[in-house]
Amino acid sequence: MERTLKGNGPLYPVLGLASCVTFLYMSFGDLIYYSQEPAQNNFVSKSGTQLMLRGKAFYVNGWNSYWLMDQAVEDYSRPRVRAMLQSGAKMGLTVCRTWAFNDGAYNALQISPGQFDERVFKGLDYVIAEARQHGIKLILSLVNNLQPFGGKTQYVTWASEQGYGLSSSNDSFFYDPSIRNNFKTYIMTMLTRKNTITGIEYRDDPTIFAWELMNEPHCMTDPSGNILQHWIAEMASFVKSIDKNHLLTVGLEGFYGPSNPEKLSANPGDWASSLGSDFIRNSNISNIDFASVHIYVDQWILDQELEEKLKFVRKWMHSHIDDSGKILKKPVLFTEFGLSNKNKDFDPSHRDRFYKTVFDVIYESAKKNGAGAGGLAWQFMVEGMEEYSDDYGIVPWEIPSLYKLITEQSCKLKVV
Numbered sequence: 001m002e003r004t005l006k007g008n009g010p011l012y013p014v015l016g017l018a019s020c021v022t023f024l025y026m027s028f029g030d031l032i033y034y035s036q037e038p039a040q041n042n043f044v045s046k047s048g049t050q051l052m053l054r055g056k057a058f059y060v061n062g063w064n065s066y067w068l069m070d071q072a073v074e075d076y077s078r079p080r081v082r083a084m085l086q087s088g089a090k091m092g093l094t095v096c097r098t099w100a101f102n103d104g105a106y107n108a109l110q111i112s113p114g115q116f117d118e119r120v121f122k123g124l125d126y127v128i129a130e131a132r133q134h135g136i137k138l139i140l141s142l143v144n145n146l147q148p149f150g151g152k153t154q155y156v157t158w159a160s161e162q163g164y165g166l167s168s169s170n171d172s173f174f175y176d177p178s179i180r181n182n183f184k185t186y187i188m189t190m191l192t193r194k195n196t197i198t199g200i201e202y203r204d205d206p207t208i209f210a211w212e213l214m215n216e217p218h219c220m221t222d223p224s225g226n227i228l229q230h231w232i233a234e235m236a237s238f239v240k241s242i243d244k245n246h247l248l249t250v251g252l253e254g255f256y257g258p259s260n261p262e263k264l265s266a267n268p269g270d271w272a273s274s275l276g277s278d279f280i281r282n283s284n285i286s287n288i289d290f291a292s293v294h295i296y297v298d299q300w301i302l303d304q305e306l307e308e309k310l311k312f313v314r315k316w317m318h319s320h321i322d323d324s325g326k327i328l329k330k331p332v333l334f335t336e337f338g339l340s341n342k343n344k345d346f347d348p349s350h351r352d353r354f355y356k357t358v359f360d361v362i363y364e365s366a367k368k369n370g371a372g373a374g375g376l377a378w379q380f381m382v383e384g385m386e387e388y389s390d391d392y393g394i395v396p397w398e399i400p401s402l403y404k405l406i407t408e409q410s411c412k413l414k415v416v
């Protein structure tokens, strides 16, 4: 089988859009992508407002499957990991974002502070090794703000159970020095983990696209934003002290905060500025390499017609692309976007329109060498995973119209 059909390899630019789409449709799901180049050339880097891979601007069409490590632990579910990564590659997707944490929940990776279940770590090793085989790069998120898979609340519970927690507030995750140290132990263990399948330390593995500090950080007990800002700066510099190979992002939804009052009108509502997160200030930290933004218009704006919602989506994206280009001077990745199938009046065509809107803004930015570096859909599954759906989950090949949009976007971004 052809061995050079790599995402950004030499073939796509020659093919052009129509034949790229045809090629992806026809290609076998079991293509195995190898790169002969030295590892150093395969890290994603950044130059100004562009992501770079092998000397060229790199635009991301990617997806989220938060469940990869979880499903890799047990024999019966492990094949889903390969099936998902293989199908992603077949759609021309290049980046998958997933959880590199499970704190104290079922099949926990971290059983208690600094104590890891080797069986689960081997599951993550498998996820990374499989991603490498399929030419997919991973964004690995390090902790959850929310409670699924433990999150900050689990760190706080551990501290109080073990008698050193300063406060029972789940936001003490951000300011309690002992808990901050526990999280640093987690970071250190993760970044220096030696993959039992590939033999490569995670910090040296170009399969990893970037680290993400936290999924959707909020610190509502401090609306000034100072506590979260301090936490991000401290953790970002800690990550960089261990790993200079990889890019780092925060994991924000992109809400504007008090540091830039003139931006507040771009928020979906007044509530968004009082969560303790602050898009511009947080993303401006020098150790943060690119900005991250989520798009959940159906949760943020209720009781409006689809057209109004799509108008908001365009404005939200343009606003963040502009800020990233002009103020932050960094790339911005839309790391989660999705439309729930539980909305009242939901129709699958709404989801197609929503995806198309997001894709078009990204493509327009890419054509102009703008700061919009790509997007990751929330979220994809394989068949038989209904309980992982969270109303946003889809099996893309079961929805032909959407599958086509996704594949076309992959091709368009490969030939910009």
Ligand SMILES: *[C@@H]1O[C@H](CO)[C@@H](O)[C@H](O)[C@H]1NC(C)=O
Residues within 6 Å of the ligand: 145, 146, 147, 153, 169, 170, 171
């Ligand atoms: C944090 O604690 C507050 C107050 O107890 C609670 O309402 C909230 O749901 C918790 N948040 C998370 C993400 O656990």
Ligand SMILES: *[C@@H]1O[C@H](CO)[C@@H](O)[C@H](O)[C@H]1NC(C)=O
Residues within 6 Å of the ligand: 280, 281, 284, 286, 327
């Ligand atoms: C961003 O950080 C730089 C220093 O790294 C600072 O000069 C600039 O004022 C900051 N901008 C904002 C909007 O916070």
